[in-house]
Amino acid sequence: MISTPCSAMQSSHTHPAHCGAQRSLLLDLDGVLLDTRPVMQEAWHAVRQHHCVDVQFEQYEQHLGRPFNDIMRRLGVTNAEAVHQTYSEASKAFAHLARPFEGVEEVLHTLVARGWLLAVVTSKPLDRAAPLLAQLGCPFGSVRAAGGPGRGKPAPDPLLLALVDLCADPAQATFVGDMAVDHEAAQRAGVAYVHAAWGYGSPGTPVPPTAHAPHDLLQILGEGRHSGPFLEGSLL
Numbered sequence: 001m002i003s004t005p006c007s008a009m010q011s012s013h014t015h016p017a018h019c020g021a022q023r024s025l026l027l028d029l030d031g032v033l034l035d036t037r038p039v040m041q042e043a044w045h046a047v048r049q050h051h052c053v054d055v056q057f058e059q060y061e062q063h064l065g066r067p068f069n070d071i072m073r074r075l076g077v078t079n080a081e082a083v084h085q086t087y088s089e090a091s092k093a094f095a096h097l098a099r100p101f102e103g104v105e106e107v108l109h110t111l112v113a114r115g116w117l118l119a120v121v122t123s124k125p126l127d128r129a130a131p132l133l134a135q136l137g138c139p140f141g142s143v144r145a146a147g148g149p150g151r152g153k154p155a156p157d158p159l160l161l162a163l164v165d166l167c168a169d170p171a172q173a174t175f176v177g178d179m180a181v182d183h184e185a186a187q188r189a190g191v192a193y194v195h196a197a198w199g200y201g202s203p204g205t206p207v208p209p210t211a212h213a214p215h216d217l218l219q220i221l222g223e224g225r226h227s228g229p230f231l232e233g234s235l236l
């Protein structure tokens with residue numbers, strides 16, 4: 001877990017009387033917060049070149065959201081540790097190709113201003129996730145990444161650990177993801193789920209509420225009613 005110094009994010013640990021009362025939003029990173037597909041394409045290209053792996057990116061991409069070693073096992077790639085090293089180094093070299101999705105930052109800051117707690121749950125290692133999240137500013141109270149305790153997605157562990165970090169209840173939480181494994185993890189954690197249709201995958205079944213653009217999240221989360229603009233002096 002990493003914490004930010006953002007003054008808007010107050011840990012419930014300092015306010016035990018409110019523990020569990022605030023609503024929280026957990027978010028996947030790749031395909032939800034940032035468009036990292038160009039980074040992943042370059043990294044996978046490096047893997048194919050250096051390790052003679054005959055697997056198209058489109059095949060790799062189908063398993064996004066799972067821990068890297070799990071994906072390698074599913075693709076039949078045997079030397080996963082060396083492959084991961086190459087993938088990780090190339091990912092860092094091409095990290096500048098990642099971009100936040102349009103509207104994401106505004107939505108996050110709107111939710112923080114309305115009292116929501118935010119956390120990131122990703123299968124990306126923290127050393128690669130942190131610089132990308134820094135592009136979005138400060139609103140995250142917790143980041144649960146690959147290599148931490150517990151099992152990776154689709155297991156519920158990282159979602160539940162993020163909720164522990166936030167001192168938040170599953171019943172007050174929603175997870176936004178873009179892959180069927182995200183949906184499964186949310187179901188197993190007892191957390192509501194919203195599918196980000198601007199991402200890289202399909203939502204799985206049963207069909208969950210779907211946001212077609214980041215701003216749709218405000219409506220789905222019941223925060224669309226404040227969406228002005230309000231005029232100075234109006235009676236709204």
Ligand SMILES: [Mg+2]
Pocket residue numbers: 028029030031032064065177178179199
């Ligand atoms: Mg994703």
